[in-house]
Amino acid sequence: xxxxxxxxxxxxxxxxxxxxxxxxxxxxxxxxxxxxxxxxxxxxxxxxxxxxxxxxxxxxxxxxxxxxxxxxxxxxxxxxxxxxxxxxxxxxxxxxxxxxxxxxxxxxxxxxxxxxxxxxxxxxxxxxxxxxxxxxxxxxxxxxxxxxxxxxxxxxxxxxxxxxxxxxxxxxxxxxxxxxxxxxxxxxxxxxxxxxxxxxxxxxxxxxxxxxxxxxxxxxxxxxxxxxxxxxxxxxxxxxxxxxxxxxxxxxxxxxxxxxxxxxxxxxxxxxxxxxxxxxxxxxxxxxxxxxxxxxxxxxxxxxxxxxxxxxxxxxxxxxxxxxxxxxxxxxxxxxxxxxxxxxxxxxxxxxxxxxxxxxxxxxxxxxxxxxxxxxxxxxxxxxxxxxxxxxxxxxxxxxxxxxxxxxxxxxxxxxxxxxxxxxxxxxxxxxxxxxxxxxxxxxxxxxxxxxxxxxxxxxxxxxxxxxxxxxxxxxxxxxxxxxxxxxxxxxxxxxxxxxxxxxxxxxxxxxxxxxxxxxxxxxxxxxxxxxxxxxxxxxxxxxxxxxxxxxxxxxxxxxxxxxxxxxxxxxxxxxxxxxxxxxxxxxxxxxxxxxxxxxxxxxxxxxxxxxxxxxxxxxxxxxxxxxxxxxxxxxxxxxxxxxxxxxxxxxxxxxxxxxxxxxxxxxxxxxxxxxxxxxxxxxxxxxxxxxxxxxxxxxxxxxxxxxxxxxxxxxxxxxxxxxxxxxxxxxxxxxxxxxxxxxxxxxxxxxxxxxxxxxxxxxxxxxxxxxxxxxxxxxxxxxxxxxxxxxxxxxxxxxxxxxxxxxxxxxxxxxxxxxxxxxxxxxxxxxxxxxxxxxxxxxxxxxxxxxxxxxxxxxxxxxxxxxxxxxxxxxxxxxxxxxxxxxxxxxxxxxxxxxxxxxxxxxxxxxxxxxxxxxxxxxxxxxxxxxxxxxxxxxxxxxxxxxxxxxxxxxxxxxxxxxx
Numbered sequence: 024x025x026x027x028x029x030x031x032x033x034x035x036x037x038x039x040x041x042x043x044x045x046x047x048x049x050x051x052x053x054x055x056x057x058x059x060x061x062x063x064x065x066x067x068x069x070x071x072x073x074x075x076x077x078x079x080x081x082x083x084x085x086x087x088x089x090x091x092x093x094x095x096x097x098x099x100x101x102x103x104x105x106x107x108x109x110x111x112x113x114x115x116x117x118x119x120x121x122x123x124x125x126x127x128x129x130x131x132x133x134x135x136x137x138x139x140x141x142x143x144x145x146x147x148x149x150x151x152x153x154x155x156x157x158x159x160x161x162x163x164x165x166x167x168x169x170x171x172x173x174x175x176x177x178x179x180x181x182x183x184x185x186x187x188x189x190x191x192x193x194x195x196x197x198x199x200x201x202x203x204x205x206x207x208x209x210x211x212x213x214x215x216x217x218x219x220x221x222x223x224x225x226x227x228x229x230x231x232x233x234x235x236x237x238x239x240x241x242x243x244x245x246x247x248x249x250x251x252x253x254x255x256x257x258x259x260x261x262x263x264x265x266x267x268x269x270x271x272x273x274x275x276x277x278x279x280x281x282x283x284x285x286x287x288x289x290x291x292x293x294x295x296x297x298x299x300x301x302x303x304x305x306x307x308x309x310x311x312x313x314x315x316x317x318x319x320x321x322x323x324x325x326x327x328x329x330x331x332x333x334x335x336x337x338x339x340x341x342x343x344x345x346x347x348x349x350x351x352x353x354x355x356x357x358x359x360x361x362x363x364x365x366x367x368x369x370x371x372x373x374x375x376x377x378x379x380x381x382x383x384x385x386x387x388x389x390x391x392x393x394x395x396x397x398x399x400x401x402x403x404x405x406x407x408x409x410x411x412x413x414x415x416x417x418x419x420x421x422x423x424x425x426x427x428x429x430x431x432x433x434x435x436x437x438x439x440x441x442x443x444x445x446x447x448x449x450x451x452x453x454x455x456x457x458x459x460x461x462x463x464x465x466x467x468x469x470x471x472x473x474x475x476x477x478x479x480x481x482x483x484x485x486x487x488x489x490x491x492x493x494x495x496x497x498x499x500x501x502x503x504x505x506x507x508x509x510x511x512x513x514x515x516x517x518x519x520x521x522x523x524x525x526x527x528x529x530x531x532x533x534x535x536x537x538x539x540x541x542x543x544x545x546x547x548x549x550x551x552x553x554x555x556x557x558x559x560x561x562x563x564x565x566x567x568x569x570x571x572x573x574x575x576x577x578x579x580x581x582x583x584x585x586x587x588x589x590x591x592x593x594x595x596x597x598x599x600x601x602x603x604x605x606x607x608x609x610x611x612x613x614x615x616x617x618x619x620x621x622x623x624x625x626x627x628x629x630x631x632x633x634x635x636x637x638x639x640x641x642x643x644x645x646x647x648x649x650x651x652x653x654x655x656x657x658x659x660x661x662x663x664x665x666x667x668x669x670x671x672x673x674x675x676x677x678x679x680x681x682x683x684x685x686x687x688x689x690x691x692x693x694x695x696x697x698x699x700x701x702x703x704x705x706x707x708x709x710x711x712x713x714x715x716x717x718x719x720x721x722x723x724x725x726x727x728x729x730x731x732x733x734x735x736x737x738x739x740x741x742x743x744x745x746x747x748x749x750x751x752x753x754x755x756x757x758x759x760x761x762x763x764x765x766x767x768x769x770x771x772x773x774x775x776x777x778x779x780x781x782x783x784x785x786x787x788x789x790x791x792x793x794x795x796x797x798x799x800x801x802x803x804x805x806x807x808x809x810x811x812x813x814x815x816x817x818x819x820x821x822x823x824x825x826x827x828x829x830x831x832x833x834x835x836x837x838x839x840x841x842x843x844x845x846x847x848x849x850x851x852x853x854x855x856x857x858x859x860x861x862x863x864x865x866x867x868x869x870x871x872x873x874x875x876x877x878x879x880x881x882x883x884x885x886x887x888x889x890x891x892x893x894x895x896x897x898x899x900x901x902x903x904x905x906x907x908x909x910x911x912x913x914x915x916x917x918x919x920x921x922x923x924x925x926x927x928x929x930x931x932x933x934x935x936x937x938x939x940x941x942x943x944x945x946x947x948x949x950x951x952x953x954x955x956x957x958x959x960x961x962x963x964x965x966x967x968x969x970x971x972x973x974x975x976x977x978x979x980x981x982x983x984x985x986x987x988x
Contacts, residue, residue, distance in 0.1 A: 038797075038802035041542055044813070044890050056819055064815070068811050075716075084798060097570040100569040101569065107450065108449065118514075131527070132741045134146060134527045134742040142958070147325050147337035148521055152504055153366065156368070156369055157310075158976075161309075163286070171361060178214075179322075185236060188237070197226065199225070205776065216642025242274075243278075249493060267289070267290065270291045277495055279492075283497060288310070290308065294368075298371075305363075321357045322360055327975040328966055329969055331964045332963045363741030364744075373508050387452060403470075411488065412450045413447060431465045437563060532888045534882045534884050535868070536871040537883065540883075543739035547794055556789060561781065565766070585803070587719025587722040590751065595749060596747055599637060608760060609703045611774045627681075627682075634678075655689065658689060675693070681710075685836060685837055693724070694723070704726050708729045714807065716808075721753060729750045747783055761775065805886075811836075815836055827843075828841040838883055841881045842880050855877075858880065864921070871883075
């Protein structure tokens, strides 16, 4: 009989809540596979040569209550000052209806990327709203569905301009000296490997004879100045130069748009539309451009198409697929967006509408004008003649800027230091009249003034602060969605309506291979909305962020222990960014050794599409390595290419376990081969969740890897973002970890920043820390073992109906398996897409379709799904196989059957007429258990090709609604 102490521990164990199968279910699945214990199974599945020599050394697991208390203690060490630092980040008010029903709602944050559009119509509509907000406010017709942050959006814009340049010899990119400093730094980081020269200066003095291919302007500038760039833009276009404008959405409600001024691309950050500061993220960046650049626009684009019933339907369009198809020819490696945050910002615009947004902007601008008036009375000079919300303030000669900062700090206020003579500040939506009075008191005390200047003593007859010819006169957000949901009841119902159109983890398993849709526990997510974490400005002084610094240190330590590497950077804010950062570190290492010639990156044919794109971004040339019949790296081909490129070999990129879902026995030998020829090994960490606790890549060969915290370490996908992709490196690469100009981070020989904020999307890091604390070493290891168990159990159950394409030497798969549907196409014309769509009728999201092998499904159940759910999925797949057999037997025609017509909508099934050769019951309720939790796809199968031929990427204009009325 167990002790009382053991009973308490077992009762409170978070591991039992995270891992789906019970002990009896684990035993039953092991018996099915022919193994007695999890250890016996994993000893067979994972090659002995890469297994860890000793268990992970982590602190004892904490209960959810104790982990939250520990994190509360850390958070309390952060000091929340009133921030006027600006620089692209602003405090704002997140409407409670949006915080509770989107940010804190698993029906929104556990959705996967909308690759299966028929069961993603809710978030796709919200993203179309976002694109409409961006297109309307920027005055440009094509906007994407978000990027990672403003600085990387600027770098992406530079890449688009570079790809569009008129002269191949032009390699100069000009950045205005008034751009945000973090944006300039990230642009420089991205430019250097591509051989682009970044020139910084006063754009008013730019000589176009120097032949830049593109120019980046900040509007308003980082110091708050607003001037009319239209004449400059006209001159740039006459010289064949593309103009990019980094801008501010709230300002654009009052200012003439970049499109009206002639800009080719507009980029920025939507953070101040209802998303907390979060010490740097996550936030949704935006990117808008002219129609002629639509096929070069990075990231995801949501477009309108039609379904099989002729009704409007949404899906991801154009380059969403093209970026992966192009591989090393891609214009971007971005596959992770900031969907959840873009949805929040779009709902903020829906909630307030155009008049509400203008009212917020006018209030911010008006308070800025009052402050400027008061500061002038105190003897200060305002450096920017024109302004929206930011003032550059010259300190009187009798004082200096440091005195102003000291006076502000005494009142828990952060101002921006420019130089000894100048400070700057930016007001925002949260600022009140009393805040302005307090600021005036700060500035008065800094110069020893006894003047009693307050808002009440100032004139209400304000100069609007910028030239009237720059005032916005064009309408925006005219679509009815932005005028229909201004009460909380209306918005709540709209949010719920859209949520009901999407399948999330709240409904059923999402078994996508390589994507790891595991439990995102509520306790892990709760700290994201704690003010002590989400109210800090990313450039707040370090002595105000001690809680975050403690969190970073402990998380980095845990990740080093889990991976066996020596250094960690938390800066990359997506897996694709992690790839780029890791390769950049390798590049800098070779350059530091004087080996400028090392620029060849070997990449297996099965690699993610982002891998070759990342390599090209890091200045490398991609050489593809073949895979053998078993899905492993073809060592004969690898050896030949290593020998061929030995003197110029920079790196090998390898996913482990492989993208084919197996542990390659030769991984250590492969790493040794690369090292022998002077190269470095980059491990794509997408599948690290199959290694955690069982093996450490830092011990068996790789030099650097990125970790998808949004996969292995439980940060939710949020409908396609946010994510985090920190990198871990061996000691010889640690000095080159990315730094940042505005915060002390990175190695001694730091490469430039790859994200706008020093620690990326810092506010979601507590999720992963909570997971590690609550699981402990044993729990993390058990999670990996159960993930392998579940995958092999699925492979065993499905092999009676579908061939399992790849297995390891032991006949086992890793954490995912690939089933081959190609024979069905030859037999009865059934495509893999038909099976994917039919799964929706059974209430499931499809596994990964046609990757890494066309005509296959890659299935990953994760450790969080219990046996009953896995059995339901396998039963659904078996039932679908019987439906295919019915087609083979001639019971249904090849072109008129449940698979070809899937998914079936309620409207279709309830239609007055039904002429199909199968019953309505077979269409909508193909299994007994479906009725207990029926999920209805909102649209029928979507015609993506039609949408690409007739591209519509914003909400229909109001005129169409008038015509229909």
